[in-house]
Structure formats: structure tokens, C-alpha cells
Amino acid sequence: MTDLVEQDVSAVTPSPASSSGSNTPVKSRVRSEAFARRLRARHVAERRFRLAGAAAVALAALMLVVLLGSIVAKGSTAFWEARIRLEVTLDPAEVAERNYAPILRRALHAQFPQVTDRAGKRVLNDLLSSGAPYELEAMVAKNPALVGTTLTVWVRADDEIDQLVKGRYRRDLPESERGLSDAKIAAADALLASGALAQGFNTTLFTAGDSREPEQAGIGGAIVGSLLTLLVTMALSVPVGISAAVYLEEFAPKNRWTDLIEVNINNLAAVPSIIFGLLGLAVFLGFFGMPRSAPLVGGLVMALMTLPVIIISARVALKAVPPSIREAALGIGASPLQTVLHHVLPLAMPGILTGTIIGMARALGETAPLLMIGMVAFIVDVPHGLTDSATVLPVQIYMWADSPERAFTERTSAAILILLGVLILLNGTAVILRKIFERRW
Amino acid sequence: MTTRTPVIAASAFALALSFAATPASAQSRDQIRAVGSSTVFPFTTAVAEAFGKTGKFKTPVIESTGTGGGLKLFCAGVGPGHPDIANASRRIKKSEVDQCAANGVTTITELKIGYDGIALASSKKAAPVSLSTIVLWKALAKEVPVNGALVANPYKLWSDIDPTLPKAAIEVLGPPPTSGTRDTFNELAMLEGCKKVAEVAKAVPDEKARERACMTIREDGAYVEAGENDNLIVQKLTANPNAFGVFGYSYLDQNRDTLRAAKMDGVELTAETVAAGQYELARPLYIYVKTAHAGVIPGIREFIGEYTSERAVGEDGYLVDKGLIPEPKALRDAARTQAVGLTPLQF
Incomplete structure (x- = not known):
């Protein structure tokens, strides 16, 4: 490397021989055999890396195609x-x-x-x-x-x-x-x-x-159950999550206690979901005496599960708002609350929404916590309220996958397709929202 | 956008709180709830659906929790917060009856709904074999007698146990210990097979220790705990023709084109051999009803009526379509009178 630099320097520095005319070309080491070899090697290494990357993407895509292909072939x-x-x-x-x-x-x-x-x-x-x-x-x-x-x-x-x-x-x-x-x-x-x-x-x-x-089975009940559950989850986790994030990010003093809270929130986000189900069983069913299998309880449990995800993503979004916005608002006399509500929060909203939707998508696909609170059950009647017995889409898929009748195989795949469709819709909305509201500084 | 956000947030929060503050609905219930065995689950759900279609009552909600877990929930107390019916793939134990009584569940109605046969099945691709409870026990016990003493199971191939069996590694996929199917497998296959091996009685004179030794399944990979998902076992068996799977009769019946049940002591697994008591690995199925809930939760008597009706458990009943092996007519009629009259279980 060093000899190259020297070479470059000597090439740039006008030497008495070259300044006089171009008829005596400098024998540059850039044109040397060794340099060409090294350059070739570097290009090959680059191509190899790109190829490996493309292969990795192709492999992932192939897996996806195989997965989707088998589901579509079975379920369509x-x-x-x-x-x-x-x-x-x-x-x-x-x-x-x-x-x-x-x-x-x-x-x-x-x-x-x-x-x-x-x-x-x-x-x-x-x-x-x-x-x-x-x-x-x-x-x-x-x-x-x-x-x-x-x-x-x-x-x-x-x-x-x-x-x-x-x-x-x-x-x-x-x-x-x-x-x-x-x-x-x-x-x-x-x-x-x-x-x-x-x-x-x-x-x-x-x-x-x-x-x-199988011919009389449908996912209508499960879809309504999923909707009711998500409604409760959203009604609880979005306001609480955003409030917590705003407080921690904008108002809370930085001390040992807030550090401890931050560590705990990050920890909670990684806790296996079944633990939240056990908590729901002990607290909501055992202590408060709420009904088993109810979307209300399911929603509460899911809310606890998605809260850390929403808090973390909301805090990241708030952090991404440049301090100049806050300073400008404060500079023209806005109170800290006005600064946050009028300027920082609206600017952070796209990021917060994205995090929320991804959290909701996770809640939509979750079954483990529902097992403990009785939402993994055979329920024929389509629920009409938050305390009616209900099940959710992924649970319905699980239950059908476990049924011996072969006609349930295709219905399982069809239900998976519908769940995937809903998830793509949710995640797509997240991307579109980000595109629409995103601002760069 | 700017000022509205917190208002929406606050109102949504208030809404959520108002939902959370209404747990009173647990105090009354107009829907029967059943919990318990994953083996009885398909039958109870079929009855529940037929019951719901009569239009007089709401369709019961059935959870599949395993027999032990279901009886635990069932015995936790009396009142709308506790289930009305427990499905069981074995008879309730004395300890569970005591547990029930301690929590105020003093009268229970027992109903034997029919039989389920346990199948030891392998892929159609493998050659048909005839097993016996002795062979099964020797293949799967943790310790077997060699020269008069119990040693860690040395058998690796089926042919090690009986030269007429295939020269293939012993691999049995079965349910985990929480499953009622496993309980029955332990009792019907392991314990019965063990009893027929005289050397065990000599090696372990103490009866309790012997029973424990008989029912302990080896943990060196020959027995694979495959979870409660029987469909998964079917898939694994198709992939590995030398493996056997332990499952209920209804699964075998639905998958006869890919699976073949091994004969037990030369007896084929059919509805007839089970009801006649010839096929060894068959077991009775029960439901338990909380007598105190009859008249409180609407429809319990009618639900038992549907469960015992001829159109459900008769020879052409819809439960038979689902793989239940019915009891002979006389016993069925006796069970019906008993159950509809809510005759309490005596232990």
C-alpha cells in the first residue's frame, strides 16, 4: 500500500522530466503487472461477495416461495x-x-x-x-x-x-x-x-x-375474535405506551431509576409470550374473576405483551426528532408540554405508528399467551361482545391443523393465507404511513 | 393533528379502563364449558355442535387441556367461573375425587361414552408386523431384566427382542407424559407387557417399585415424545417407514391410506375387536359432569341427553363416524339412564 501512495505522490508531483513534455511517459507502477494482479484480485473478491449476497437473498426467496407455494397449492x-x-x-x-x-x-x-x-x-x-x-x-x-x-x-x-x-x-x-x-x-x-x-x-x-x-367450518368467529382482541390491545397499549415513551424521553430526569426502568422495558420486550399468559391467568382470571376465553382478557394480556415494543419504538422515533425543533419551539416561548404536543410528537408520529402496527401484527399472530386464558378452545358461536367466548385466527389455524379430517388440511392452509394477507396489509400500511409522513432533516 | 392526539389517546385509555372494570359477567354464564382430554375433545366438540344446532341453547365451549389438567380445572370449585364438564381418557382417580371434594365439588356424574383404541402404526411403506405388549415393553422400558437383574435397556433393534421382527432401529413416536394417551399407553401396553415378563417380579419384589419400573420409559432416544399433535406424528411416520407412532383409533381410521396398525398378539385393530375386548390396547372414555351445575348453567341435562342419544353414540351415530368405538347396546342404555338421572359417582 505504501509504495502505491509514494507512486501516486510522485506521479502527481511534476518532475522535471515530465513537465517538459509528454513524449517521455513516466513508467507508472499503476500500470505494473503486480498492481494489475492486485486489482484483479480485489475485483474478484468484490464479485464473490456480491454473488454470495445475491445467493443468500435467492435462498431466502426460494424458501419463501417453497413455503408460500406449498400453502397456496394446499389452500387455494x-x-x-x-x-x-x-x-x-x-x-x-x-x-x-x-x-x-x-x-x-x-x-x-x-x-x-x-x-x-x-x-x-x-x-x-x-x-x-x-x-x-x-x-x-x-x-x-x-x-x-x-x-x-x-x-x-x-x-x-x-x-x-x-x-x-x-x-x-x-x-x-x-x-x-x-x-x-x-x-x-x-x-x-x-x-x-x-x-x-x-x-x-x-x-x-x-x-x-x-x-x-370441515365443510361447515369457517374463520368468521376467529376473525371477529381477533378484531375484538386487537381492539382492546390497541385501546390500552397505544395510549399507555406513547405516554410512557414521551415521559421517559422528554421529561424524565436521567438517573439510576430511569436507567433501571429502561433496562426493565427492554427486558420485558424479550420475555416469552407464554409468561404473559400465566400472568393473565393469575391476575385477570384468578384475582379479578374475569370470564375465561374472553377477548377482553386476551386483549389485556396482548396489551401487556406489546407495551414494551411500542414504548421502545416510540422512544426511538422521539429520539430521531432533531433537538433544533425543540430548541426553536422553546426559543419562541412554547412551554415544554406545548413543545412536545405541538412539534415533537407529530413529527415522531410516523415512527410511532410503524412501531405500533408491527406490535399489533405480532399480537395478531400470537397464540401462546391465549392458551393459558382459555382462548384455545372449540367455539362455534361467532362472538358479539368483549366478554363472549372467542378464539383468534392463529389459534383457529392451530386447532384445524390438529384435526384428523383431511379436508381440514386445505382449510388450515386457506386460513394461513388469510392471516398472511392480513399481516401483509398491516405491515404494508406501516410502510406506506412511513413513506407519507416521513420527514428528513 | 397537533392537539387532537392526546385527546384521542386519553379517551381510548378511558374506554379501555371502562372495559377492564366490568368483570361482573363472570358471575353468570349461559354457555356450558368443558375442559379436558385431547382424545375426547373431537367427540365432545361434535356433540356440542349438534347440541348448539338444536337452537335452544348456546353452543358449549370446549377446551383441550389434557385429562389431568382438565380434571384439575374441573375440581377447582363450584360456580360459573369453573367448568361444568371434564373430558377424560381414563377414569377419574381417587386422589382427584378427593381434590374435588376438598374444593366443594362433592357430587360428580360419570358417563362412559365408549372406547378408543390405541394404535401402534407405521407407514404403509413398511412391511406389516405383529407386536405384543411384551415386545413393546421390552422395546421401550428404561430397564429390562437380563440374567435376573434389571439393567439399562440394551435393545437397539426390534430383531434384538424377537428375531422374527425386522432388523430396524427401535423408534416409537408417542405422546408426552401430560397426555391421557400416554397414561393409557403406560397402563395398557407397558404395565401389562411388564406383568407378563416373570423375571421382573423376581428382580423387583416390591410391588410399588415394580410398577414404577414397569412404566418408566427409556430416555435414550428410542421413544420420542412427539407432542400432542398427532398429525405431526403421521408426517414423521411417512418420512421414516421404520418408526412406529402411538395414537388414537380415530387418527388411524382417518389415515388408513398412509398408515397401517400393527397387530397386537395377532389381533387386528378394528372396531369389532375393541368392543369385544380382544384388542389389548383399547380404553374407555369418560365425561364427568358437575352435578351442582345442573339447573344453574342452562342446558346441562339436555347436553348429557344429546351425548347419550342413539344418534350420537349408537352404532350409526355421528361419534362413530368420528372414530369412537361404541359400547354394546345394553351397557349404553344403562349408562344413559344413569347419566340423565345424574346418578352421583361412588368411589
Whole structure:
């Protein structure tokens, strides 16, 4: 290196030989063989580093593609469901007794006049979802004028038929190993051929609560539960977190106590979330006697969990506001409170919002603390209030992943897709907010 | 923006406080709550759903906490803050009944809902094998008798135990000690297998110490605690054809295209062999109802009625579709009369 510098100096310094004219070129060591070799080596090293970096990014992207690919491949079919077309005659007597199953069965049997024995009829009955009578009941409840008429309805098929239509059963396996009888496959194929079995958009997935029957299960209850929980979390952790951050950053004296508090906040941010669940169990359920499985308690626990994250990010955002802003405000006579509320806080808001949204996204994906307070449960009814029993999206995913019915596999993946979508939306909002409100000095 | 922020913050804070200050709702409850075994969970949830669809009551909320954890919650006291029903994949223990009584839960109604078979299954890719409780115990016990004394389990391959078994490393994926399935596996497979090995009785004369020795599972990697997620075990078995998984009958029934259950002492695992008592690794399932809550929490009697109805636990019932192995008709009818009448459990 040193010889290079010397060389450069001697090259720049006009020497008597070179100043006279260009016809006697300096034999520069920059052009020397050794220098070219070193330069090549450095360029190669640079290219190697870039290549390694690109490979790392490519590997990460590949993992993401594999993950997303497998989820999409498994889950995309869940947005469609198999439905069966039936010509039902709504007999007033049966409607009065709320006995809708025979109405549907008769209509289905009418499509198979050749089936007369009981076993064969039972196979046909099993093609229909056990929830189909309730669908019909809901239709009649909405429009009582239908009673006594004959109409065409599409009702949900059983989850096995749904999976068969989507090609998830291996037809080449012998009957005993397939888990679906030949008779059912034959009946489903006949319906498919006549166009009475088709796939439609799966609204159930978005509106229904949990169910043991995959075709009747939905994440509606879980989404409402997640919303209620996040509402409580936000209502509690955002104001408290921002207030704490403003106080610690702008007003609190720097002494041993504030240092201790800072260390503790940083520590809390790293505490495993299950600990907050245990705390919630002991304090909110045990001491205050709040109801189990309630989004209220879930939200409180999540608020405790996200508070440190919000405080830390808010403090970073406040620190990033240049002191000149504060000095200018104070200089023209603003009180410290006015300085903070009128100038510092608004300027720090984009950063605070980003931190808050990321904290909320973390709370949205959390299940461990909810296990302790009973929100990991089978809940069918969609919650209507903060004290109703509820579950949340990631819990619903966990519970479906644990269910033996194979139709739950695709619904699990579909629920993951929806959760990912919500998370991308949240994180995307954070990025956009930052872009819009960001100011550079 | 400038002055509004703290106002919004303050009002949101006040709102949150007002939510937090209303715990009174715990004082009354119009929804049945059940806790307990992850094995009974699929059955109770199915009943709960059918019960909710009748439209007269809210759908019960079911938590899967494991039998022991569920009975602990169940026995914690009487009142709306405590669950009404405990699902159990084994019978309640005397100690748990005492615990219940100490907390004021003095009358409990027991209902045997049917059977669950434990399967030792491997991937379809592996050759079918016939195991026995003795082989299982020798393969999985921490200490086995060699030349009259208990020594650390020396068996590495199945063929070390019985030359007719495959020459493959012993690997069994099973539930952790908190699971009811593990309790039953210990009692049905380990203890029963151990009892059949005469040398153990000679090596450990004390009955209690022997029972403990019998049920201690080796910790050198041959038995892998795979958590409560049975689907995960299914995946691992597919990846490793030489491994066996321990799980409930309903999982096997749903995954018959990828898994095959090993025969136990030559008996195939089917609904028939379990109900007939031929298949060794089968167990009864129970639910326990807090009698004091009947009439306080709406719908408890009706819920038991649904759980014992023919359309649920009958031969063609929806629980049978879910993998439950029903009791014979006569016993079923007796259980129903007992449960609907809330006959208290006698210990």
C-alpha cells in the first residue's frame, strides 16, 4: 500500500522530466503487472461477495416461495366448495316440524331412481353435508313464502365429496385403504356427470364459526375474535405506551431509576409470550374473576405483551426528532408540554405508528399467551361482545391443523393465507404511513 | 393533528379502563364449558355442535387441556367461573375425587361414552408386523431384566427382542407424559407387557417399585415424545417407514391410506375387536359432569341427553363416524339412564 501512495505522490508531483513534455511517459507502477494482479484480485473478491449476497437473498426467496407455494397449492382449493343441486319440495308439515333432512334426502333420491335398498340410500344421504338441512332452514326463515313450493337449491356436499371433487382421494387405491367407498365415488361421479355437483365460492369459510365438519367450518368467529382482541390491545397499549415513551424521553430526569426502568422495558420486550399468559391467568382470571376465553382478557394480556415494543419504538422515533425543533419551539416561548404536543410528537408520529402496527401484527399472530386464558378452545358461536367466548385466527389455524379430517388440511392452509394477507396489509400500511409522513432533516 | 392526539389517546385509555372494570359477567354464564382430554375433545366438540344446532341453547365451549389438567380445572370449585364438564381418557382417580371434594365439588356424574383404541402404526411403506405388549415393553422400558437383574435397556433393534421382527432401529413416536394417551399407553401396553415378563417380579419384589419400573420409559432416544399433535406424528411416520407412532383409533381410521396398525398378539385393530375386548390396547372414555351445575348453567341435562342419544353414540351415530368405538347396546342404555338421572359417582 505504501509504495502505491509514494507512486501516486510522485506521479502527481511534476518532475522535471515530465513537465517538459509528454513524449517521455513516466513508467507508472499503476500500470505494473503486480498492481494489475492486485486489482484483479480485489475485483474478484468484490464479485464473490456480491454473488454470495445475491445467493443468500435467492435462498431466502426460494424458501419463501417453497413455503408460500406449498400453502397456496394446499389452500387455494379451500376457497371453493362442492355443492349439490336439488329440486326440493317444501312440504308445509315437515317445515313446521323443522324436519328438513327428509326433504333434501327425497330430492336426492329422486335423482337416483335405480337405488331402492336402504344401504344404497344411506350412501346417498352421506353425500350431503350434515349442515345442509340448516342451510335450507335458513333459506326458509329468510323467505317464508317458499313453503309449499318446489324450487332448485344448491346445498353443501359432505367434506369427503368435496375432497373427491378436488381430486384429493387416490382413486387407484383399493377401497379399504382409500377411506372413501366405491359406492360414494360412483354416486358422486353420476352427480358430476349430470352437472348436479359443482364447485362454488366458499362463503362459509369467511362467515361461519368453528365446526367439527370441515365443510361447515369457517374463520368468521376467529376473525371477529381477533378484531375484538386487537381492539382492546390497541385501546390500552397505544395510549399507555406513547405516554410512557414521551415521559421517559422528554421529561424524565436521567438517573439510576430511569436507567433501571429502561433496562426493565427492554427486558420485558424479550420475555416469552407464554409468561404473559400465566400472568393473565393469575391476575385477570384468578384475582379479578374475569370470564375465561374472553377477548377482553386476551386483549389485556396482548396489551401487556406489546407495551414494551411500542414504548421502545416510540422512544426511538422521539429520539430521531432533531433537538433544533425543540430548541426553536422553546426559543419562541412554547412551554415544554406545548413543545412536545405541538412539534415533537407529530413529527415522531410516523415512527410511532410503524412501531405500533408491527406490535399489533405480532399480537395478531400470537397464540401462546391465549392458551393459558382459555382462548384455545372449540367455539362455534361467532362472538358479539368483549366478554363472549372467542378464539383468534392463529389459534383457529392451530386447532384445524390438529384435526384428523383431511379436508381440514386445505382449510388450515386457506386460513394461513388469510392471516398472511392480513399481516401483509398491516405491515404494508406501516410502510406506506412511513413513506407519507416521513420527514428528513 | 397537533392537539387532537392526546385527546384521542386519553379517551381510548378511558374506554379501555371502562372495559377492564366490568368483570361482573363472570358471575353468570349461559354457555356450558368443558375442559379436558385431547382424545375426547373431537367427540365432545361434535356433540356440542349438534347440541348448539338444536337452537335452544348456546353452543358449549370446549377446551383441550389434557385429562389431568382438565380434571384439575374441573375440581377447582363450584360456580360459573369453573367448568361444568371434564373430558377424560381414563377414569377419574381417587386422589382427584378427593381434590374435588376438598374444593366443594362433592357430587360428580360419570358417563362412559365408549372406547378408543390405541394404535401402534407405521407407514404403509413398511412391511406389516405383529407386536405384543411384551415386545413393546421390552422395546421401550428404561430397564429390562437380563440374567435376573434389571439393567439399562440394551435393545437397539426390534430383531434384538424377537428375531422374527425386522432388523430396524427401535423408534416409537408417542405422546408426552401430560397426555391421557400416554397414561393409557403406560397402563395398557407397558404395565401389562411388564406383568407378563416373570423375571421382573423376581428382580423387583416390591410391588410399588415394580410398577414404577414397569412404566418408566427409556430416555435414550428410542421413544420420542412427539407432542400432542398427532398429525405431526403421521408426517414423521411417512418420512421414516421404520418408526412406529402411538395414537388414537380415530387418527388411524382417518389415515388408513398412509398408515397401517400393527397387530397386537395377532389381533387386528378394528372396531369389532375393541368392543369385544380382544384388542389389548383399547380404553374407555369418560365425561364427568358437575352435578351442582345442573339447573344453574342452562342446558346441562339436555347436553348429557344429546351425548347419550342413539344418534350420537349408537352404532350409526355421528361419534362413530368420528372414530369412537361404541359400547354394546345394553351397557349404553344403562349408562344413559344413569347419566340423565345424574346418578352421583361412588368411589
